[in-house]
Amino acid sequence: MIKPLSLGLIVSMLLISSCTNAQHAMVHKFAITEISYGIYTSKIVAKEPIAGSPTGNHNVTRNSILIKQTQRVPAKLGIQFGAEYKVAADGNDTVRVEVEWVFPETHDPAGRITNTSLKYPLAIPANMVNNSNYTLEKKQEVLKGSWVLNIYHDGKIVYSKKFDLY
Structure with a gap:
């Protein structure tokens, strides 16, 4: 005969097991x-410090306004380019992504290659519009050629846009 305490323990373990299995089976949008x-x-x-950035920081912006929809961008100081997007996800929590900018090689004063990309984590609000822009702030960032914005989720590229700076 099973004692009430043992029966309660068995029922609790079965409930925990079924909840754990349900969580693994749940598909997140x-x-x-x-x-x-x-x-x-x-x-x-705001400017947040970020290691590996050619400027040493990450700009936090508001009120992004599209000036021209194009993938061809003049390579000049002060230009901002990128993409505006909406992340659809379950609930209204933040979603963790990684933003990566791949750009032409940059060189230090001795001519050595220093950077070809910048990748950083970002928590963005779900079900709201977000914007990932790059602003050419320093002369060494004004690089003609192919620039690519990649956004990763769970280690996989979920968005990519190529820009040609001329």
Whole structure:
């Protein structure tokens, strides 16, 4: 005969097991929808330090306004380019992604290659519009050639847009 305490323990373990299995079986909705891309203007509201960045920081912006939808961007100081998108996900929590900018080689004063990309984690609000822009702030960033914006989720590229700086 099973004692009440043992029966309660067995029932608890079965409930925990079934909840754990249900969590593994649950499919989470995740999708990125492109809204626009090209040249933008926006207000920089903060600068966060970021290792490996050619400028040493990551700009946090507000009020991004599309100036021109294009993948051809003039390579000049002050230009902002990138993409506006919406992440569709379950609930209204933040979604962890990684943003990567791949750009032509940069060189230090001795001519050595220093960077070809910048990748950083970002928590963005689900089900809201977000914008990932790159602003050419320093002379060494004004590089003609192919620039690519990649967004990763769970280690996989879920969005990519190529820009040609001329």
